[in-house]
Amino acid sequence: MSALGLWTAVFTFVSYFVCGIPFGLIIAHATGHVDVRRTGSGNIGTTNVARSVGKGAAALTLLCDVSKGLVCMLVARHAIAAFALAGDVSALDHRTLFGCSMSVVFLGCVLGHVFSPYLHFHGGKGIAVGFGAALGLWWPVAVGLLAVFIVFVVPTRYVSLGSLAAAVSLPVWCAVLGFPAPSLVPVVTVAAAVVWAHRENVGKLARGEEHRFSFHRSGEGAGKGEGGRR
Numbered sequence: 001m002s003a004l005g006l007w008t009a010v011f012t013f014v015s016y017f018v019c020g021i022p023f024g025l026i027i028a029h030a031t032g033h034v035d036v037r038r039t040g041s042g043n044i045g046t047t048n049v050a051r052s053v054g055k056g057a058a059a060l061t062l063l064c065d066v067s068k069g070l071v072c073m074l075v076a077r078h079a080i081a082a083f084a085l086a087g088d089v090s091a092l093d094h095r096t097l098f099g100c101s102m103s104v105v106f107l108g109c110v111l112g113h114v115f116s117p118y119l120h121f122h123g124g125k126g127i128a129v130g131f132g133a134a135l136g137l138w139w140p141v142a143v144g145l146l147a148v149f150i151v152f153v154v155p156t157r158y159v160s161l162g163s164l165a166a167a168v169s170l171p172v173w174c175a176v177l178g179f180p181a182p183s184l185v186p187v188v189t190v191a192a193a194v195v196w197a198h199r200e201n202v203g204k205l206a207r208g209e210e211h212r213f214s215f216h217r218s219g220e221g222a223g224k225g226e227g228g229r230r
Contacts, residue, residue: 002084003083003084004080004084004085004097004098004101005101006084007079007080007083007084007101008080008084008101008104008105011072011075011076011079011080011105011108012104012105012107012108013108014072014076014108015072015073015076015105015108015109015112016108016109016111016112016117017112017117018068018071018072018112019068019069019072019108019109019110019112019113019129019133020112020113020115020116020117020118020119020123021068021116021118022044022116022118022119022123022124023060023061023064023065023068024036024043024044024045024046024048024049024061024065024124025037025044025119027049027053027057027060027061027064028044028049028052028053028057028061031053031054031056031057031060032052032053032054032057034052034053036048036049036052036053039052040052041200043124043125044119044123044124045061045065045124045125045127045128046058046061046062046065046127046128047159047213049061050213051213051214061128062128065113065124065128065129065132066128066129066131066132066135067132068109068113068129068132069109069110069113069128069129069130069131069132069133069134069135069136070132070133070135070136071132071136072105072108072109072133072136073102073105073106073109073132073133073135073136073137074136076102076105076136077092077102077136080098080101080102081098084101085098094137094138094177094178094179094183095178095179095180096180097180099138099179099180099183100180100182100183102136102137102138102183103137103174103179103183103184103185103186103187104186106133106134106136106137106186106187106190107186107187107189107190109129109130109132109133110126110129110130110133110190110193110194111190111193112129113126113129113130114126114193114194114196114197124197125163125194125197125198126167126190126193126194126197127149127163127166127167127194130145130167130170130190130194131145131146134170138174138177138179140173140177141170141173141174141177144169144173144177145166145169145170145173146166148162148165148166148169149162149163149165149166150162151165152165152166153213156212157212157213157214158205158210158212158213159213160198160201160202160204160205160210161205161210163194163198163201164194164195164198164201164202167190167191167194167195167198168191168195170187170190170191171184171187171188171191174187
């Protein structure tokens, strides 16, 4: 195995375990004594934390989930450059084999969150961590994903619809921005994992049963925290 392949595997493995940390679950329990797996949609991500606990907890969850993806990608970027590319800055180009390497680490970040090793391989839906990791992959990709998300969420208030649209657009943005063909394989896998994580939302959208986004109101959600799903 080449040095690039070895260090890519190492940081993909590390990123999987770091991004598997369920910050939404931890924050909701610490701030609202709520197990978000047992309230609302049962998801550990920002949207369900917002509905079940409130804005503050949701903002902190969003920050932590975005940050873990971004930090893992930035650490991997600099470490791989130092260990595998002898510090050659010119090699840090998303259109080269380095882009393929970082796409694999990107995959590790998202799969860690969606299939958390700390929650029996259950987890969130990969949107916040995916955005953070995309910033570290190549920031124009993240901007494109955010634009698609906003275009679909603002008029409808369906977060799941915006998330699905952004996920589907991910391979398109990477292809348009010049990522090499081999790097699109992990990127397509990320998109498929996020769509799979939203499979219940797809059904609800099709049946017209999906809830529009709203923040937790005082006296709601947290008081029901340990109860069943809404």
